[in-house]
Amino acid sequence: MADRFTRRLVTIPFVVCCFFLSAALFPALLLLALLVDLVRAPRQLTTTRLITFALCFLAVEVFGLVLLFFTFLTTRAHTRPRLARTFAIQRLYTAAHLASVTRLFSLRFIIEGEDQVAPGPLLIFVRHASIIDTLVPGGFIANVHHLELRYVLKKELLVEPCLDIAGHWLPNRFVARGGENTAAELQALRALKAGLGANEGVLIYPEGTRFSRGKRQALIDKLEGDAKERARRLRHLLPVRRGGVLSLLDASPHCDVLFVAHHGLEGFGRIADIWRGKLVGQTVRVRFTRVRADAVPTTDDARLSWMNDQWQQLDDWLEGLGT
Numbered sequence: 001m002a003d004r005f006t007r008r009l010v011t012i013p014f015v016v017c018c019f020f021l022s023a024a025l026f027p028a029l030l031l032l033a034l035l036v037d038l039v040r041a042p043r044q045l046t047t048t049r050l051i052t053f054a055l056c057f058l059a060v061e062v063f064g065l066v067l068l069f070f071t072f073l074t075t076r077a078h079t080r081p082r083l084a085r086t087f088a089i090q091r092l093y094t095a096a097h098l099a100s101v102t103r104l105f106s107l108r109f110i111i112e113g114e115d116q117v118a119p120g121p122l123l124i125f126v127r128h129a130s131i132i133d134t135l136v137p138g139g140f141i142a143n144v145h146h147l148e149l150r151y152v153l154k155k156e157l158l159v160e161p162c163l164d165i166a167g168h169w170l171p172n173r174f175v176a177r178g179g180e181n182t183a184a185e186l187q188a189l190r191a192l193k194a195g196l197g198a199n200e201g202v203l204i205y206p207e208g209t210r211f212s213r214g215k216r217q218a219l220i221d222k223l224e225g226d227a228k229e230r231a232r233r234l235r236h237l238l239p240v241r242r243g244g245v246l247s248l249l250d251a252s253p254h255c256d257v258l259f260v261a262h263h264g265l266e267g268f269g270r271i272a273d274i275w276r277g278k279l280v281g282q283t284v285r286v287r288f289t290r291v292r293a294d295a296v297p298t299t300d301d302a303r304l305s306w307m308n309d310q311w312q313q314l315d316d317w318l319e320g321l322g323t
Helices: 002-040 046-074 080-104 135-145 155-159 161-169 183-191 213-222 225-233 242-250 271-275 300-320
Strands: 108-112 122-126 148-154 173-175 200-204 256-263 283-291
Touching: 002 046, 002 155, 002 161, 046 080, 046 161, 046 271, 080 135, 080 161, 122 135, 122 242, 135 148, 135 256, 148 155, 148 161, 155 161, 155 173, 173 183, 183 242, 200 242, 213 225, 225 300, 242 300, 256 300, 283 300
Parallel strands: 108 283, 122 200, 122 256, 148 173, 148 200
Antiparallel strands: 256 283
């Protein structure tokens, strides 16, 4: 608890100061960005889009902090009113960020299998290839179908104070990326599924980190035997990290599994990619595939084999789209 308080004493003032400073300097920064774009990319205006996106991002963060502050003043911890308001803030926060990205970078979304999303309870496995694909489940599952999602998130996201505060008020779990799967950590993941209802789901990124060609090759170099061969067959995904996935599949209740694939957000892998214009005007395809609970194997070995098969099918879909 002391660590959270100390962290927020730094992150909250930092975000607020950045917002007001950016707002004050925005006219000058916008003019400078336009001049840069006239020289390097007059048709895409990527610098201008990035500068505007940064201000929009900070504005949403500050607005979220204001809403969370009033929620803190008017509700008690660990009560349904606080949970309900925090979920509502989360939906608004996600919608605002997704709207700014969509409009500023002229994105077009095509959704496949939307009828397979609701109802819950669900265990949701999502591809991770972008710094913004975390908005996809919120924007197209939680907001559209009014599902309350419990996330498994990397601890690095705690530097964003809205995620830090709301993430700890809601039943989420922040984990160390690349850390060891200790018994206590895996038990905490299992606990996320406890009491899941018809409007709820648990979400995890099975790869454990964002995909890149370099990470893929580094993992292949470390693996041996069948695991190495499976990793080689995955051209656009990283191998599944078994600890978290098997723990969630094993935990009660046994519920349907929703796979979330997306194509077209790879240009948001790094800020440098955006500046080079890889994201502007993209058509983003999002595909939902639901597997019934009774079709999921019951033993760890069989589940891992089944999960690897599902992951390979997702990779084949991406290959067919020319990722």
